[in-house]
Amino acid sequence: MRILVVEDDVALGDVIRRALAETGYAVTIAGTAPGGIEAFEIDTYDLVVLDLMLPGLPDGGMGVCRRIREINHDTPVLMLTALDSMRSKVAGLDAGADDYIVKPFHLVELLARTRALLRRAPRAQPPVLTAQGVTLIPSTQTAIRDGRTIDLTPKEYAVLEYLMRNAGTIISSTELIDHAWDSNYEGFSNVVQTYIRYLRQKLSTPGESDIIQTRRGAGYLIAADE
Structure with missing residues (x-):
């Protein structure tokens, strides 16, 4: 936010x-x-x-x-x-x-x-977000998958929360930077790619599917539940 x-x-x-x-x-x-x-x-x-x-x-x-x-x-x-x-x-x-x-x-x-x-606030999101078998709990900034609790850093949470809040929509790296950092961010250019990698490592154990999809040249996507 x-x-x-x-x-x-x-x-x-x-x-x-x-x-x-x-x-x-x-x-x-x-x-x-x-x-x-x-x-x-x-x-x-x-x-x-x-x-x-x-x-x-x-x-x-x-x-x-x-x-x-x-x-x-x-x-x-x-x-x-x-x-x-x-x-x-x-x-x-x-x-x-x-x-x-x-x-x-x-x-x-x-x-x-x-x-x-x-x-x-009227724009406030539901207390729990769910997509692709992952439950995100904003009050504790944790994710749950298959009964496994995943602790997230503030930036990891901000990135995942925005992707899950906009499930089904491709989100560009620029939009993620604007949301999770700020409009004046001047750090290294691959920061989003780095945090997507961190999230994938935390969210998926061997044998589990990767819920964050990369759309080359466009951004990242978490599919919405049907």
Whole structure:
């Protein structure tokens, strides 16, 4: 899943980015109100983590939140602020935020609120995904095949989850990078091929079929169950 973080404090933004990325989310960072609006206008996100006090607009994060709601009514918005007054909380919620967390906060709380918002979102996927004899359990980021539990790293889970969520559709390497990493990823070009290999090694024991198909020149596919 993809998360947009709009935070002008570079150090805090990086801490949030790393915490979310280590959990398996693809994260995009914007440091100003106009930058956050532009990022949301040109891409699709499952959640927005939005600071209230942002440069670039007179009403800062409130203006960003209102613009997000003009574009999309469903994307969850988690608002961050150092202001702990009831008036500020009410104003944030009235602007369209779904939840509110006051700085300073613990990362475990941020991650818990993130999970809760994603579960409640209209786009949220079923609690269990199944395809080709494999069951994927998002709550534990594990896969089960023939009674065998398979532990996955956050990136392995992100890749497999996206393929299973889109079972029956060929997914390109670029699309997988955008989903499991982020739009600014500049690492080695065969990262997707590497993680597909990791998944195949974990998902299939000798004698078991490979559920991830390679379509040369197009991408990867997990067939949908009939």
